[in-house]
Amino acid sequence: PLLEKLLKEQNIPEELKYLAVLESGLSTTAISPSQAVGLWQFKEPTGRSFGLAINETVDDRYDATLSTVAACKYLNWLNKEFQDWNLSLLAYNAGPTYLRHQIKYNQSSDYFTLLPSLTDPAQKYLPALVAIIYLFNNFENHF
Secondary structure (H helix, E strand, C coil), X not given: CHHHHHHHHCCCCHHHHHHHHHHHCCCCCCECCCCCECCCCECXXXXXXXXXXXXXXXXXXXXXXXXXXXXXXXXXXXXHHHXXXXXXXXXXXXXXXXXXXXXXXXXXXXXXXXXXXXXHHHHHHHHHHHHHHHHHHHHHHHC
């Protein structure tokens, strides 16, 4: 309910609440091998850029509310730049600089045109999100 409320307030599609499942398994204490932290797996620079305090005494990436607000700001910023939720989600995963480079290299911003040139994790990111959305919405059909 917290994620749904905050995403709605920021005009983020409700289905993107499942992005936190993909990123962290809904764990506010998750830490990736690349030192991304929290529910939304923010690295330090990105977290700070979107309003999270990160210093010796506090790390807002662990706070479900503050990190969700920051994730909404980041997702809206990405979607404003890429004008497409699929591309915005790829940028969330792989980074906007990487995605800009791929768009320039491929001379296309079409998701399916870009797909073959993306890293393996980036290629699997959206299908994994779609699978999570499907499972959460249809779990009763599989027991």
